[in-house]
Amino acid sequence: DEFYVVNELSLEDYLRYVVPSEMPSGYPKEALKAQAICARTYAYRFISKPAYPELGAHLDDSVSYQVFNNIPPQKSTDEAIAETRGLLLTYEGILAETFFYSTSCGFGTDVSVWNSNTERYPYLQAMNHGETKYMGVMALSNDEALVIPSGEDMKKEEVFAKYISG
Secondary structure (H helix, E strand, O other): OOOOOOOOOOHHHHHHHHHHHHOOOOOOHHHHHHHHHHHHHHHHHHHHOOOEHHHOEOOOOOOOOOOOOOOOOOHHHHHHHHHOOOOOOEEOOEEOOOOOOOOOOOEEOOHHHHOOOHHHOOOOOOEEOOOOOOOOOEEEEOOEEEEOOOOOHHHOHHHHHHHHHO
16 A cells, blocks of 8 residues: 655765755855764664664654755765765764754753653753853843843743743
């Protein structure tokens, strides 16, 4: 009643379709390189432990894993992939979990949003990754004073909702 199409290609070719689909190709080069390394590490984890072994597939092309081929390859992302070829993220010698998400407003989160144990991933912490780390101090926005919550506070739904809607 149904069939599956499994697209087989090299990891580096795969990244050519993932990186621009996950991050705008106009972002700064270092951001694109970071995305390439995170995406490579994420995918590499599934090479050794496929998500769909019964189908012969490592992962799928949706937001459940990494978006693939939503945007065709771009020159800027191809350069970022080439410049980071073979680089993977590790923590204490083990491949790192490189969770990423589309909308953060400059804040990182810990793995609790993915229902994972925060003690297993001490390198993933809730924090403000903005150029200026306001962390609970006053900032100017549209000539109005605005309190920028800390990364820890941003984990609270009501704090995040107020921040994002403001």
